[in-house]
Amino acid sequence: MTAAAFKPQAEAVPQSGARLLVSTLERLGVEVVFGYPGGAIMPVYDALAGSKLKHVLVRHEQGAAFAADAYARMSGRVGVCMATSGPGATNLITGIANAMMDSVPMVCITGNVPQGVMGTDAFQEIDILGVTLPIVKHSILVRDAAEVPAAVEEAFHIAASGRPGPVLVDLPKDVQFAQTTEDFGFHIPNATPTVDHDAIAAAEAAIRAARKPLVYIGGGVKIGGATQAVRDFVRATNIPQVSTLNALGTVPTDAPGMLGMLGMHGTRAANEAVQEADLLIVVGARFDDRATGKLAEFAPNAGVVHFDIDASEVGKLRAANVAVVGELKTGVEALTQRMRAGAALDIQPWTVDCARAAAAGAHRYDAPGEGVYAPALLKEISEAAGDAFVAACDVGQHQMWAAQHCRFASPEAHITSGGLGAMGFGLPAGIGAKMARPEATVVTIAGDGGFMMNIQELATLKRYGVPLKIVLIDNSSLGLVRQWQELFFAENYSEIDLSDNPDFVKVAEAFGIEAFRIDRRDQVSEGVQRLLAADGPCLAHVVIDPRDNVWPLVPPGKSNAEMMEGS
Template sequence: MTVSTIQMPAHETTAQTGASLVVSTLERMGVDVVFGYPGGAIMPIYDAIAGSGVRHYLCRHEQGAAFAADAYARTSGKVGVCMATSGPGATNLVTGIANAMLDSVPMVCITGNVAQGVMGTDAFQEVDIMGVTMPLVKHSYLVRDAADIPAIIEEAFHIARSGRPGPVLIDLPKDIQFQTTAETRAFHLPNDNAIADSASIRAAADAIRSAKRPIIYIGGGAKISGAVETVREFAAMTGIPQVSTLNALGTIPTGQDNYLGMLGMHGTRAANDAVQASDLLIVVGARFDDRATGKLAEFAPNAGVIHFDVDASEIGKLRAVAVPVVGDLKPNLEALNRELAAGDTINVRDWSDQCRAQMAQCAVDYNAPGDGVFAPALLYQLSEMAGPSFIAACDVGQHQMWVAQHCAFSRPQAHITSGGLGAMGFGLPAGIGAKLADPDACVVTITGDGGVMMNIQELATVNRFKIPLKIVLLDNSRLGMVRQWQEFFFERNFSEIDLSDNPDFVKVAEAFGIEAFRIDHKDQVTDGLKRLLETDGPILAHVIINPEDNVWPLVPPGKNNSEMMEGSR
């Protein structure tokens, strides 16, 4: 990570303040949505944004603003933008910045800072936010001259979305926001796409043709690179079974032939067993995350690896690679498809039949006993009723895994969650960002009683802007995932997981001006989901579930992915 000061040829323009240059540059770049919260050190920018073409959404916490910008980027394909003042405003962005970094989300975060003359003096609300976020951003800038602002913003957007995307921080001292300039410096777009050479593509094609038990292992990079249709073409042309990571769900539509589901800790038995038995992994934009691989030393022990990734540092980082293919996924996969189409037919029919048969054997039984609500069944029904326009903006916990396992996704934008960071509190502001990015979609925030309390203030944002967000709140009065681990791996020592003193969430939602109702018996589920989906405005369904229900299957810590624990509920 480095700090940039751009020194480029100047050109004349109408005199503007640094603050007005920030807003006019955002407008010129097509930014029409910004999330943020004002304060003293960023007040000049908020003065300039009033009446501009940039619509600002006032969130009720800076973390909410960062999460909303993150989800807006994931849904729209644009760069998400958030703003905050210095000190606590900037530090409240940090979790959202880390979330974007770990999930490779393009985001530009603009912070105000104290005037340069008092920097380093422990001035009021002074924090070295560049130092704080240095490990969490792709790049960061401390603006020293208002004339640099347009070039810095343009370069920040380019860095945020190019290569492996991620967050970029722009820190603006207050005196720079007031500074007037009549000249600005230009940014010249570099050409930095790396394309693999033909020898790598031929080697990959040869390895695929000779494999007997290949698996396509799809990561979030497939969506990020715009290669979804190319991956689907590759899968259909070869007939090779596919698995996906949490952040790649929807790249292959749920229910597609040869798609085995998510792999890893809470993946399907069919996906994990197929990967463990494979002789070749064709890795497309994935990073061998520990939640996907289980015990790394025993992950796919007999498989060679072809690794497609734009980030060269991921190649060989955790697993030896037989064929590295570094560069933009889309053109490289297109080249592979052409190479395979020109050669011998790939025959993996017996292997694919075997994988599909195991998938059928592992079909979920949604007819749980008792009168209570079975969360997997409700979530399966929710996505079926919502149809192809469904987008799940999911929080973190047991419900996150149930969503991944049981909801149907037609495209990768349909599943938005905090994957790498696992940040509770993501779901509600993420639903706001997703709905603003795709107003015609059926966006449903799916959260738990633990996660929703971390950013519940964003119900005020939903109400203020009349965002027609649907919210499903699964309430087991517990920190469910922690409770599950304590049950199996900490001798049932249930420490600090009791949330039985939760508020009445229906009354809480209504106090924020949002319609709400409760579901606590399974015979209420169908009508409740119908009400949820057919209501025009925002609405919250408070769903009571059994506190002892667990997420199955589960790969225990320190075990390989074939050593899965399985249970009924």
């Protein structure tokens, strides 16, 4: 043997838990982290300096969670946010719940007090695992620095696999400081998608027996990477489709056969088709109450073929005649293959009826008056931006107008807080979406109420030069609440007046952001062009009539067949 054979191996260099966290994130391909530092996570921020990670300093931890959520929806990757213990961690909670409700893959990293003082009510101590237990897919409290890599890898795997969702990783401060030469990896199990061929055969038989079949598309299609599979299926079968709020764009909203959104603020054509259908082919949807209205009277004549990756959703609210549980992409592809191999469906009278209903119920944009008509404005923006258009919507009337009137070419083009309905989502979501896909024309659509909830993120927008476009629909009120008080509470307008709003143009300009005001219809086209042509971030403050309502509307507790129409 040569002398070189006896050369001792170099000893492993000790690393802190904090540095192991950062290096693991780098190894997993993370590029952007949204967060806000504090005492209990300071070692991690010390380790971030000089790393490959781009840290985006938001101005409130809720903004970090919302931005990470939208980043995940837009990129198809796991979003990452981090915060310190106590109020930092609790400020993430609404964003974590939002990701859970909409099945968004997100890893939330929190610092915590040292393990030696846990349970003593130490400064900024919160049992964040206990607090978030109902709103996460999984939680991990890391107790040893050597376990950090495995914990983070496991968190990413759980967040993204199966039905996605948020995972919390809590790091006590002593674990972040602790030095270790060990690195325990996480073994990711191999999972090969399988197809239940008996269920697929039963689904085909049900479809071929139907005379009025309808595809009910949910947000799970985009999440499961099954967008093209569903498009291929509807192209092969010519079956009409309806969409939930979170599924808009799965089939382009102006495609033949797409009847629009169903539910409380859905189109008449969509809701009537559901009520008349004899078979619902439900793909990645969960029969949410906003979609079904009065559940007992929803689709009363229809059997159900239900595709979902989450077995707990099948039969939870509506019994399924055929259940296809598993990866949506493989399941829908298998069904499409069988449908193509057989005869064409005999459903032409149904498709003709649906097309006629869609044409008869098409929205009109010739509202009287000289004021700005928000639906027409939003439609014009989406069409001017073309296929690059992405709406990051806040919550309120503007959210429903965007869903009803904007053109969406893909499911990634519509980002909104669906299940939780969290006001304040729009601005940080726009930031996250634009950072995930810089080439897209991302437009935050917000109301004056929701915009004020995370207005501080204008500073984040300016700091990083994110060329986000903002359409701020200002009706000087909490519009949806006001509409319900008008219709269902005898016009008792209680605590909805926002007429003391600031001058939003001046506010944006104070943050160094270009802004302008629109309050007349003849200003709209020029304003749309200016907004979309701006090199950097730009805000269009759009003033509308506070009395404008969202129509149509299914009253609470009523069937989708009982739609109210405005004048």
